[in-house]
Amino acid sequence: xxxxxxxxxxxxxxxxxxxxxxxxxxxxxxxxxxxxxxxxxxxxxxxxxxxxxxxxxxxxxxxxxxxxxxxxxxxxxxxxxxxxxxxxxxxxxxxxxxxxxxxxxxxxxxxxxxxxxxxxxxxxxxxxxxxxxxxxxxxxxxxxxxxxxxxxxxxxxxxxxxxxxxxxxxxxxxxxxxxxxxxxxxxxxxxxxxxxxxxxxxxxxxxxxxxxxxxxxxxxxxxxxxxxxxxxxxxxxxxxxxxxxxxxxxxxxxxxxxxxxxxxxxxxxxxxxxxxxxxxxxxxxxxxxxxxxxxxxxxxxxxxxxxxxxxxxxxxxxxxxxxxxxxxxxxxxxxxxxxxxxxxxxxxxxxxxxxxxxxxxxxxxxxxxxxxxxxxxxxxxxxxxxxxxx
Amino acid sequence: xxxxxxxxxxxxxxxxxxxxxxxxxxxxxxxxxxxxxxxxxxxxxxxxxxxxxxxxxxxxxxxxxxxxxxxxxxxxxxxxxxxxxxxxxxxxxxxxxxxxxxxxxxxxxxxxxxxxxxxxxxxxxxxxxxxxxxxxxxxxxxxxxxxxxxxxxxxxxxxxxxxxxxxxxxxxxxxxxxxxxxxxxxxxxxxxxxxxxxxxxxxxxxxxxxxxxxxxxxxxxxxxxxxxxxxxxxxxxxxxxxxxxxxxxxxxxxxxxxxxxxxxxxxxxxxxxxxxxxxxxxxxxxxxxxxxxxxxxxxxxxxxxxxxxxxxxxxxxxxxxxxxxxxxxxxxxxxxxxxxxxxxxxxxxxxxxxxxxxxxxxxxxxxxxxxxxxxxxxxxxxxxxxxxxx
Numbered sequence: 001x002x003x004x005x006x007x008x009x010x011x012x013x014x015x016x017x018x019x020x021x022x023x024x025x026x027x028x029x030x031x032x033x034x035x036x037x038x039x040x041x042x043x044x045x046x047x048x049x050x051x052x053x054x055x056x057x058x059x060x061x062x063x064x065x066x067x068x069x070x071x072x073x074x075x076x077x078x079x080x081x082x083x084x085x086x087x088x089x090x091x092x093x094x095x096x097x098x099x100x101x102x103x104x105x106x107x108x109x110x111x112x113x114x115x116x117x118x119x120x121x122x123x124x125x126x127x128x129x130x131x132x133x134x135x136x137x138x139x140x141x142x143x144x145x146x147x148x149x150x151x152x153x154x155x156x157x158x159x160x161x162x163x164x165x166x167x168x169x170x171x172x173x174x175x176x177x178x179x180x181x182x183x184x185x186x187x188x189x190x191x192x193x194x195x196x197x198x199x200x201x202x203x204x205x206x207x208x209x210x211x212x213x214x215x216x217x218x219x220x221x222x223x224x225x226x227x228x229x230x231x232x233x234x235x236x237x238x239x240x241x242x243x244x245x246x247x248x249x250x251x252x253x254x255x256x257x258x259x260x261x262x263x264x265x266x267x268x269x270x271x272x273x274x275x276x277x278x279x280x281x282x283x284x285x286x287x288x289x290x291x292x293x294x295x296x297x298x299x300x301x302x303x304x305x306x307x308x309x310x311x312x313x314x315x316x317x318x319x320x321x322x323x324x325x326x327x328x329x330x331x332x333x334x335x336x337x338x339x340x341x342x343x344x345x346x347x348x349x350x351x352x353x354x355x356x357x358x359x360x361x362x363x364x365x366x367x368x369x370x371x372x373x374x375x376x377x378x379x380x381x382x383x384x385x386x387x388x389x390x
Numbered sequence: 391x392x393x394x395x396x397x398x399x400x401x402x403x404x405x406x407x408x409x410x411x412x413x414x415x416x417x418x419x420x421x422x423x424x425x426x427x428x429x430x431x432x433x434x435x436x437x438x439x440x441x442x443x444x445x446x447x448x449x450x451x452x453x454x455x456x457x458x459x460x461x462x463x464x465x466x467x468x469x470x471x472x473x474x475x476x477x478x479x480x481x482x483x484x485x486x487x488x489x490x491x492x493x494x495x496x497x498x499x500x501x502x503x504x505x506x507x508x509x510x511x512x513x514x515x516x517x518x519x520x521x522x523x524x525x526x527x528x529x530x531x532x533x534x535x536x537x538x539x540x541x542x543x544x545x546x547x548x549x550x551x552x553x554x555x556x557x558x559x560x561x562x563x564x565x566x567x568x569x570x571x572x573x574x575x576x577x578x579x580x581x582x583x584x585x586x587x588x589x590x591x592x593x594x595x596x597x598x599x600x601x602x603x604x605x606x607x608x609x610x611x612x613x614x615x616x617x618x619x620x621x622x623x624x625x626x627x628x629x630x631x632x633x634x635x636x637x638x639x640x641x642x643x644x645x646x647x648x649x650x651x652x653x654x655x656x657x658x659x660x661x662x663x664x665x666x667x668x669x670x671x672x673x674x675x676x677x678x679x680x681x682x683x684x685x686x687x688x689x690x691x692x693x694x695x696x697x698x699x700x701x702x703x704x705x706x707x708x709x710x711x712x713x714x715x716x717x718x719x720x721x722x723x724x725x726x727x728x729x730x731x732x733x734x735x736x737x738x739x740x741x742x743x744x745x746x747x748x749x750x751x752x753x754x755x756x757x758x759x760x761x762x763x764x765x766x767x768x769x770x771x772x773x774x775x776x777x778x779x780x
Contacts, residue, residue, distance in 0.1 A: 003589075004647075005619065005621065005645050005647055005648060006647055006648060006651070008589070008591070008621060009501050009502060009648070009651060010500070010501060010502060010503070010504050012500075012504065013500050013501045013502075013651055013654075013655060014651055016651065016654035016655060016658060017654070018650065018653075018654060019657060039455065040455075041454060041455055045453045046448075046451075051448040051449070051453070054444075054448060055445045058436075058444060058445065059441070063435045063436035063441070063633065063634060063635070063636045063637065064431060064435070064635055064636045065429065065430075065635050065636055066636060099493075099660045100660050100661055102657075102658070102659065102660055102661045103489075103659060103660045106658065106660075110400070110402075110525060111400060111403045112398075112399060112400060113400070114400050114505070114527060115504070115505045115527065128658055128661075131654070131657070131658045132658040135500060135654075135655065135658050135659075137504060137505065199393075199398070201398070229395065231395065245453070245455050246453045246454045246456060246664055246665055246666075247453065247664050248489065248660055248661065248662060248663065248664055257394075257395055257396055258395060258396060258399070260408065261396070261399060261404055263408075264403075264406035264407070264408060264521070264525075265406060265525065267406075267409060267492075267518065267521070268406060268496065268518055268521045268525050269492065269493060269496050269522070269525075269659070270489045270490050270492055270493045270496075270638055270660065271490055271518075271638065273638065274636055274637050274638055274667070275636055276636075277664070
């Protein structure tokens with residue numbers, strides 16, 4: 001008997017986990033009355049002025065190979081954008097255009113973690129970082145955060161205790177998908193201090209940095225406190241701010257001296273991003289602030305709406321999200337989120353993501369995306385109430 | 391003293407090689423009179439009817455997340471395309487849309503090779519496959535092919551002798567970039583037999599399969615001889631046939647039972663390809679045959695032109711390419727292709743790729759892309775003749 005094809009694959013590839021949300025999606029995706037709040041994207045299409053830039057570029061014949069690191073004009077636009085946002089100078093040389101924020105994570109991980117290495121992941125967490133690490137043969141080590149209705153908290157002692165001689169990376173996703181946790185400046189400094197003392201790299205996922213419900217207009221950032229020689233790789237995406245989830249374009253921000261390595265890793269994975277997509281991304285950065293403001297205002301309204309609706313149920317527990325655009329909540333008497341998400345999806349057509357998909361500490365929670373139409377958010381809340389009262 | 395940031399990276403990432411062509415490109419890219427035949431792409435922009443499909447999709451708001459494996463309609467179009475080309479049935483389930491042929495290679499390699507594994511690469515070879523393997527911690531083992539003016543040949547005994555207990559993969563690029571070698575059906579069967587006997591995976595890069603200058607309208611393919619349980623992963627791209635190099639869209643063709651693994655590896659690298667790009671790719675497959683025929687006819691003319699011009703020099707050695715769109719030639723008295731390419735680029739403004747960039751056996755050769763404008767090809771030949779006669 002011959003080995004099956006599947007068994008002949010390498011273990012890290014064969015064992016890469018399936019998305020824990022897909023099972024729920026598959027259970028109800030065909031319902032005509034579906035209210036899909038399980039996704040990690042808003043429901044506005046990409047603004048027309050951004051699409052138009054891509055169309056112009058296509059008509060200009062920009063369909064040939066281009067710079068592996070990204071168009072110089074886009075890298076300059078990224079530098080300007082960061083200067084506006086963080087109020088300090090940035091060189092275009094530290095920005096590298098990638099085929100999605102996810103690819104920025106893959107490349108960051110390839111730079112710093114491999115077979116047998118360990119990466120620390122404060123948890124609950126968006127599962128793709130841990131999975132990408134495991135595809136490379138590394139081990140994702142969750143560091144469970146503590147829930148209270150006042151907010152999720154990361155215990156730095158617990159984080160430090162999880163460090164072993166194999167630990168190479170600390171993943172920090174703030175504002176956090178799914179919990180809405182935002183690391184304050186003091187916690188950021190604490191994590192940076194831990195990383196410095198132990199020679200760890202930080203992969204900083206600040207993708208939701210604009211979606212922040214505290215003071216200051218944006219979430220605190222490692223950019224506020226880091227030094228040039230700190231081992232920090234920032235991953236980011238055009239997906240959320242500019243409603244470009246489907247485009248698959250993001251960026252890696254890293255010390256310029258690592259540029260040749262990043263270029264090589266892009267060369268040997270996707271060999272760059274289409275120039276016409278980069279033209280659109282450039283316009284998004286340079287002319288997209290009004291749209292970003294509209295998106296944030298929409299998220300604020302959505303957040304208020306779903307928090308009020310859950311409060312009215314009298315049996316929901318959650319920490320009001322300080323950032324990102326998800327409500328991560330539990331319902332008393334329903335501790336199994338996978339079961340609960342399946343029941344809500346098949347019973348009412350409301351799509352929520354089960355917290356079990358987000359690893360340690362998430363099992364009792366559901367993730368609801370509130371960067372969505374008001375009528376869908378209201379209807380979603382009604383269906384939860386109706387289902388609980390059934 | 392602290393470790394430098396560069397030194398703190400993992401070795402396989404830090405040591406990934408730079409492209410060996412870039413040094414030459416950088417020496418002359420700014421010349422106003424440049425004739426750039428060093429690239430791996432034609433000089434026609436993507437046809438308008440293909441771009442128009444992407445523009446329509448953008449205007450229809452197809453800017454959200456989509457299927458990780460690719461749009462079902464594109465996967466069906468891929469199946470139809472393969473059925474026409476190989477005259478046998480294909481299921482859409484075996485096709486997976488990737489962010490370039492390069493990403494198809496990366497995913498194929500992740501499935502079957504990692505730390506300490508060996509991959510066999512008949513050489514001279516397009517360097518990106520070996521580099522992508524080495525980024526994963528595997529070792530690329532060149533198997534040198536023999537040059538004669540009658541053609542390049544791969545010795546199956548030499549190939550077999552290179553197999554060790556660590557060998558996992560045989561890379562087969564036919565038609566071959568850079569040599570123009572095309573594996574006949576007998577050699578394909580011989581390689582498949584070697585792979586079967588030693589439990590190796592074949593990664594089949596048949597990207598240039600349509601650019602074939604023998605009988606039958608396309609190059610012989612592993613599709614002509616393989617069985618359903620053979621360990622073959624086919625990588626391909628929209629880049630060459632449809633002049634879409636800059637788009638970064640390709641496909642992996644693999645046994646359908648591996649589908650979930652491929653989906654997961656896409657999820658944790660780029661999370662799919664933009665739907666509007668996939669609409670364009672679908673139109674390319676379904677309506678692009680006239681354009682492909684035009685491209686092939688253009689390559690035939692280019693091949694004849696440069697072969698005649700080199701013959702007239704009286705000091706060029708090459709095997710007439712049986713496929714792909716490159717002439718790989720040596721000039722008597724100029725054995726160092728890196729030096730020669732630099733001299734031609736800086737001395738005459740003619741851009742050719744040094745054979746040294748293509749590994750073992752390539753050192754004395756230059757690669758010239760002939761899928762280009764006739765006046766550029768003629769001017770390129772004139773510059774070589776003028777430089778030799780200087």
